[in-house]
Amino acid sequence: MHLDTATLAQACSSQQFLGITVVFAIIASILFPRLFQKQKGDDSQDGLFTANKRFSWEPSYFSRVRWITNAQEIITAADEKAQGRPYRLARGDTTQIILPPTLIPELNRLGADVLNSRESHAFGLLGHLTGMGVVRKTSFHVRVLLSHISPALPALFALTGKRITEAIGEEFPGRVGEWVVMKPSKAVVRCVSESIALVLFGEEMTARNPELVNLAHEHTNNVFQVCFAMRCVPACLQPVLVWLLPPKWKLLRGWSKLMSYVVPRVQQLKEEFTKNGPDRKVNPDVLSWMVEAGRSEMERDPNVLTALVGSIAAGSTYSIANFCCRTIMDMVAHPDVLDAVRAEIREKHVQVRGRWDMAALASLEKLESAMKESARLTPGTLLVYSRVVKKDHVLSNGLALKKGQFVTMSGATRTMDPEYFEDPREYHGLRFCAEDKIEEHRARPFKDIDTDILTWGAGRWACPGRLISDLAAKILLVKLLDEYDFGFVGNKPLARHSMHEFLFFHPENQMLVRRREDSCGIVFV
Numbered sequence: 340m341h342l343d344t345a346t347l348a349q350a351c352s353s354q355q356f357l358g359i360t361v362v363f364a365i366i367a368s369i370l371f372p373r374l375f376q377k378q379k380g381d382d383s384q385d386g387l388f389t390a391n392k393r394f395s396w397e398p399s400y401f402s403r404v405r406w407i408t409n410a411q412e413i414i415t416a417a418d419e420k421a422q423g424r425p426y427r428l429a430r431g432d433t434t435q436i437i438l439p440p441t442l443i444p445e446l447n448r449l450g451a452d453v454l455n456s457r458e459s460h461a462f463g464l465l466g467h468l469t470g471m472g473v474v475r476k477t478s479f480h481v482r483v484l485l486s487h488i489s490p491a492l493p494a495l496f497a498l499t500g501k502r503i504t505e506a507i508g509e510e511f512p513g514r515v516g517e518w519v520v521m522k523p524s525k526a527v528v529r530c531v532s533e534s535i536a537l538v539l540f541g542e543e544m545t546a547r548n549p550e551l552v553n554l555a556h557e558h559t560n561n562v563f564q565v566c567f568a569m570r571c572v573p574a575c576l577q578p579v580l581v582w583l584l585p586p587k588w589k590l591l592r593g594w595s596k597l598m599s600y601v602v603p604r605v606q607q608l609k610e611e612f613t614k615n616g617p618d619r620k621v622n623p624d625v626l627s628w629m630v631e632a633g634r635s636e637m638e639r640d641p642n643v644l645t646a647l648v649g650s651i652a653a654g655s656t657y658s659i660a661n662f663c664c665r666t667i668m669d670m671v672a673h674p675d676v677l678d679a680v681r682a683e684i685r686e687k688h689v690q691v692r693g694r695w696d697m698a699a700l701a702s703l704e705k706l707e708s709a710m711k712e713s714a715r716l717t718p719g720t721l722l723v724y725s726r727v728v729k730k731d732h733v734l735s736n737g738l739a740l741k742k743g744q745f746v747t748m749s750g751a752t753r754t755m756d757p758e759y760f761e762d763p764r765e766y767h768g769l770r771f772c773a774e775d776k777i778e779e780h781r782a783r784p785f786k787d788i789d790t791d792i793l794t795w796g797a798g799r800w801a802c803p804g805r806l807i808s809d810l811a812a813k814i815l816l817v818k819l820l821d822e823y824d825f826g827f828v829g830n831k832p833l834a835r836h837s838m839h840e841f842l843f844f845h846p847e848n849q850m851l852v853r854r855r856e857d858s859c860g861i862v863f864v
């Protein structure tokens with residue numbers, strides 16, 4: 340699951356709480372000798388250097404504090420030193436082995452009995468505190484997303500377009516020609532939640548149900564507020580300190596609310612399916628398909644299904660919203676790219692006579708290029724392909740992975756390598772459409788796994804929501820770019836925000852937005 344951080348600033352806005360936790364943590368690091376001990380994964384026998392550790396007996400809390408505030412610099416320096424070789428990263432919570440992307444094909448061949456992605460996601464999201472720990476036990480939600488929801492997206496296309504269009508109408512300025520200062524993140528999150536709620540619960544449940552749509556992002560918000568705040572304190576203090584955090588209480592209320600929707604719906608679907616027998620029609624939504632495809636007792640347990648639906652919501656809403664905001668922000672900073680993408684949308688509009696289907700959306704090569712470039716330069720997270728080692732294994736390069744270790748990769752190993760991307764630190768929104776790149780661009784669309792950019796991770800456990808993300812993001816971007824102008828307040832470009840390994844568009848960021856006079860009026864059919 341991709342961890343996203345648009346909610347992070349809110350987690351930190353409670354300065355008092357952070358102050359208390361830091362004081363607690365410092366006292367604890369003096370009182371609890373465990374904090375001085377080696378972290379899981381520390382093993383100087385394998386010859387790897389350790390990044391973010393100043394001296395061997397440095398308390399791990401110091402690594403944690405540096406990682407919270409300075410992850411980007413730490414990774415950049417370590418990648419440079421490593422020159423493509425594996426190294427060890429002290430994060431304070433764990434010491435992780437950073438592997439080079441050249442190992443991806445070999446790692447992809449290893450089974451889940453050797454490398455487990457879901458354990459690492461549950462760990463990263465503090466599953467025991469946020470309720471997301473269920474993903475340790477099952478990959479049922481991944482199976483449903485890949486086998487039933489992604490293939491059903493054509494059936495959801497027009498309705499997703501309609502719901503996002505309506506949400507844009509409510510969230511963005513209505514008066515033509517007038518610049519308005521607004522917080523795009525909040526508006527975009529609401530639009531994305533419409534599509535995620537639709538995918539999770541289906542048309543019937545989400546029609547005229549703003550409470551359920553809001554739940555999709557409020558729940559995500561609470562999960563990440565708890566997660567980001569608690570990752571600032573040592574694990575031994577988390578079970579106590581978490582109860583001082585208001586979002587923890589909100590999260591518990593959110594889980595109950597989610598359950599109050601999911602449990603009766605599961606019951607209703609079970610009855611309907613039994614009544615209709617083999618002729619039953621399964622709606623293209625996660626909940627319906629979970630009820631249809633669940634085999635084991637666990638997969639049929641409404642409490643487990645609630646937890647899985649909640650975990651999908653948490654992994655999706657802000658990831659897409661953040662990505663869309665970053666893509667817009669990058670184009671606003673590069674008006675030549677924005678103009679080219681807008682011209683492409685207009686041309687396509689004429690070609691399809693105003694009626695956009697999935698093929699029309701998929702054929703926007705310039706938009707795709709701008710999307711790839713924003714994903715390359717500002718991924719949601721600095722670390723990708725995170726896995727927990729389930730049993731000892733020796734890699735072909737001789738590196739011995741030990742049971743219990745965490746392995747991961749730095750996305751920048753390739754995205755910032757001039758061998759892979761010319762002028763890698765610069766934004767070139769249309770770089771993938773260059774004459775010598777266009778064929779490759781067409782063959783490897785944004786929604787596909789790309790081991791150079793690693794937007795979706797890689798292998799069997801790559802993001803199962805990538806087709807959903809691609810669809811929702813394109814609908815939203817096409818509509819917004821057609822109907823609105825965007826600008827920076829005071830002409831000052833917005834900074835990129837980060838905390839822990841996460842990069843995000845700050846929810847409090849403001850931009851100028853103006854409804855355009857000459858929008859095409861795109862309709863999705």
Ligand code: HEM
Pocket residue numbers: 340341456457460478480481484538651654655656658659662719723724725793794795796797798800801802803804805807808
């Ligand atoms: C722009 C949006 C998104 C980005 C950039 C993103 C990225 C990622 C990444 C990098 C991973 C880890 C893959 C790996 O370790 O190899 C992941 C996992 C995951 N994503 Fe996404 N994701 C996005 C949206 C979504 C959506 C919309 C959904 C569901 C509707 C989703 C569901 C998941 C799940 C369930 C996993 C965990 C897979 C596992 O069990 O290991 N994601 N995502």
